Amino acid sequence: MLPAVCMFVLAFEKTSTKDQSDARRSSDVQRSVASPAVVSSDQESPTQVRLTVGKSMIIESPLPLERVSVGFGDIAEGRAISPRELLLNGKTPGITTLIIWLEDGSKRFFEVTVIANSSMADQRIENIKRELKRELPEQDVNLSFENETVFLRGTVKDITSADRAISIASTLGKTVNLLYVDVPPAEPQILLKVKFASVDRSASTQLGLNIFSTGAAKTVGSVGTGQFSPPSLAPIQSGSSTVSATLADALNLFFFRPDLNLGATIQALEVKGLLQILAEPNVLAENGKPASFLAGGEFPFPSVSAASGGAPVVSIQFREFGVRLTFLPTITPRGTIHLQVAPEVSALDFTNGLSVSGFNVPALTTRKLNTQVELSEGQSFAIGGLLDNRTTDTFEKIPFIGDVPILGKLFQSKSVSKQNTELIVIVTPELVRPIPAGQPLPGLKYKTPFLPPNTGTEMHTPGVSTTGPVTAIPPLEAIPVERLIKSLLPIAMPGLPSPVAVPTPAVAPPH
Numbered sequence: 074m075l076p077a078v079c080m081f082v083l084a085f086e087k088t089s090t091k092d093q094s095d096a097r098r099s100s101d102v103q104r105s106v107a108s109p110a111v112v113s114s115d116q117e118s119p120t121q122v123r124l125t126v127g128k129s130m131i132i133e134s135p136l137p138l139e140r141v142s143v144g145f146g147d148i149a150e151g152r153a154i155s156p157r158e159l160l161l162n163g164k165t166p167g168i169t170t171l172i173i174w175l176e177d178g179s180k181r182f183f184e185v186t187v188i189a190n191s192s193m194a195d196q197r198i199e200n201i202k203r204e205l206k207r208e209l210p211e212q213d214v215n216l217s218f219e220n221e222t223v224f225l226r227g228t229v230k231d232i233t234s235a236d237r238a239i240s241i242a243s244t245l246g247k248t249v250n251l252l253y254v255d256v257p258p259a260e261p262q263i264l265l266k267v268k269f270a271s272v273d274r275s276a277s278t279q280l281g282l283n284i285f286s287t288g289a290a291k292t293v294g295s296v297g298t299g300q301f302s303p304p305s306l307a308p309i310q311s312g313s314s315t316v317s318a319t320l321a322d323a324l325n326l327f328f329f330r331p332d333l334n335l336g337a338t339i340q341a342l343e344v345k346g347l348l349q350i351l352a353e354p355n356v357l358a359e360n361g362k363p364a365s366f367l368a369g370g371e372f373p374f375p376s377v378s379a380a381s382g383g384a385p386v387v388s389i390q391f392r393e394f395g396v397r398l399t400f401l402p403t404i405t406p407r408g409t410i411h412l413q414v415a416p417e418v419s420a421l422d423f424t425n426g427l428s429v430s431g432f433n434v435p436a437l438t439t440r441k442l443n444t445q446v447e448l449s450e451g452q453s454f455a456i457g458g459l460l461d462n463r464t465t466d467t468f469e470k471i472p473f474i475g476d477v478p479i480l481g482k483l484f485q486s487k488s489v490s491k492q493n494t495e496l497i498v499i500v501t502p503e504l505v506r507p508i509p510a511g512q513p514l515p516g517l518k519y520k521t522p523f524l525p526p527n528t529g530t531e532m533h534t535p536g537v538s539t540t541g542p543v544t545a546i547p548p549l550e551a552i553p554v555e556r557l558i559k560s561l562l563p564i565a566m567p568g569l570p571s572p573v574a575v576p577t578p579a580v581a582p583p584h
Contacts, residue, residue: 119170119182124149124163126190132159132183136175144169149185163187166221194218197245204241214238214252223248228551230255232561235554253551260360263402263410266501267366269352271418271440274345274493281340281469281486287317288334298469300486301325301340340486352396357505360404361561369395372421374434387432394419394437402502409449410502414456417441418496440496453501461494 124130137156143149148167152160159173164187171183198218205214212234214227223245229235235252242248283303285295297303305319329336358364371391378386397417405411418440425436446454470476471484508514526532537543 119184122161122171122183122185124161124185124187126163126166126187128163128190130161130163132161132173133157134159134173134175134181136177136179138173139176140174142172143185144171148187161185189221201242201245205238208237208241209234216242218245221246224251225249226251228253228255231257232554232558250554252554254554254557255551256549257557260362261404262505262507263358263360263404264503264505265356265358265364265398265400265402265412266503267352267354267356267398267416268499269354269396269416269418269496270499271351271496272347272349272494274347275491276346277342277344277488277490279340279342279344279488281488282483283338283340284335284483285337286335296471296484298471298475298484298486300467300469300488301338304336304338354396354398356398356400358400358402360402363399363401365400366398367393367395369393369397369419372435375429375432377429387429392437394421397441405447409447410504411445411447412500412502413443413445414500415441415443416456416498442498446500448500448502450502450504453499455497455499461492463492465490 122130122132131154134157138153138159141151141153141159143151145167146164148163148165148169149171150162150164151171152162154160161171166187166189168184168186171185173181173183175181198216202216205216209229212227212229214225214229217224217226223242225238225242225248229238229252232254235250235254238252239248239250279301281298281301283295283297283301285304286292295303326339326341327336328339352368354366354368356364356366371393373389373391375387376390378388395418397415397419399415399417401413403411419437422436422438423433426434427436428434442456444456446456448454465488467488469486470481475481475484
């Protein structure tokens with residue numbers, strides 16, 4: 074083994090002399106020869122090779138090459154240029170392993186360290202700093218590059234500037250955001266004026282005839298279609314031929330001939346109904362924060378669940394109904410107001426209710442919508458309209474005799490019901506500002522005044538003698554970007570789709 078080592082050392086010295094002459098011809102190409110005394114099949118002691126990004130090195134071997142493998146091709150690239158020469162190119166800074174298989178079956182290991190070109194790296198850093206100053210003028214943004222990592226420090230005016238600085242600096246590699254951002258001004262207040270207009274109209278017509286006999290032709294009985302309840306007949310006392318008649322509906326037309334013991338009830342009614350619901354809620358919310366309004370109430374309904382012993386357990390829950398409005402306003406970069414609106418009008422419906430464990434639970438008639446609109450300040454939009462027309466026609470008659478012309482009308486009954494429902498919602502957003510401190514508040518006018526105050530003085534805030542000195546608010550300082558983004562995230566709210574967790578640039582209210 075010793076003669077082989079000496080021979081390879083001589084070859085290495087000879088190659089080194091050749092490398093010096095090649096280096097004079099080209100400064101971008103270096104030559105190295107792997108020593109079998111250092112590079113053997115033992116992976117714990119590979120040959121150390123250092124290379125600069127953009128530079129190349131030629132590795133020569135005394136035996137022909139069989140195969141070459143580079144651990145990370147993004148860091149270095151190995152290419153055989155002859156049976157005994159390998160060209161190694163440095164691509165990006167990092168550390169990787171080079172393995173060479175020779176013709177005799179032996180393997181040689183190299184630990185390749187690619188370092189950055191200091192001149193090129195400095196030039197890239199200067200270019201990035203120049204771009205930061207160009208895109209973020211008059212903002213304090215500092216960039217430092219250490220251990221292949223970019224550190225961003227300084228203070229920017231808003232989140233958009235911070236995102237832009239990160240995008241520019243990330244072209245150098247992994248970026249650590251250490252920026253601070255100025256505390257933004259208070260979010261503008263958005264007032265949403267909503268008008269609910271709901272009109273329900275109904276009309277019904279009822280026409281029917283019931284004929285009854287209390288003894289005519291020695292017969293007691295009644296004739297009718299059954300749609301409208303006829304009078305009930307019953308003897309006054311046992312064994313008597315006298316019969317009494319009881320009316321079920323006092324609004325019926327009633328005719329009776331005592332001499333004939335014959336009578337009739339006529340159902341002839343025409344009903345018209347009108348129900349109007351009008352609400353004008355004004356809801357105030359911050360930019361990007363949800364708000365809701367409800368004019369109505371809650372009704373209890375039972376919830377039945379099985380107990381461990383098998384006996385059902387009834388618990389009472391409450392559900393809201395009435396005129397409801399839920400919305401989420403967002404001011405866009407265009408200065409318009411984007412609204413996610415979910416208006417709803419609901420009412421109790423005892424007709425379609427049900428009975429659960431002895432409780433009468435009403436149903437809910439609901440008209441609601443969920444939509445998104447974009448308006449400028451002061452503009453209005455009819456975001457929902459509903460027109461519902463229903464007609465119910467019921468006709469009953471006695472077979473055969475009800476088909477006789479003219480006379481058959483006495484043995485027919487008819488009921489017609491018509492319903493018409495209209496709903497419209499009009500939305501108007503406005504940017505508002507609070508009343509400045511010290512200005513008088515608007516007075517409320519009451520038709521009948523309340524009792525005078527007990528103390529004889531107007532309500533006021535206690536003075537410093539009662540509350541103590543007021544702690545001064547420290548001046549606003551810059552805060553980390555992560556903290557500001559977290560405070561601007563919108564809040565999810567029932568009835569609205571989940572908002573996108575991306576803060577939008579705030580638009581200051583008009584002066």
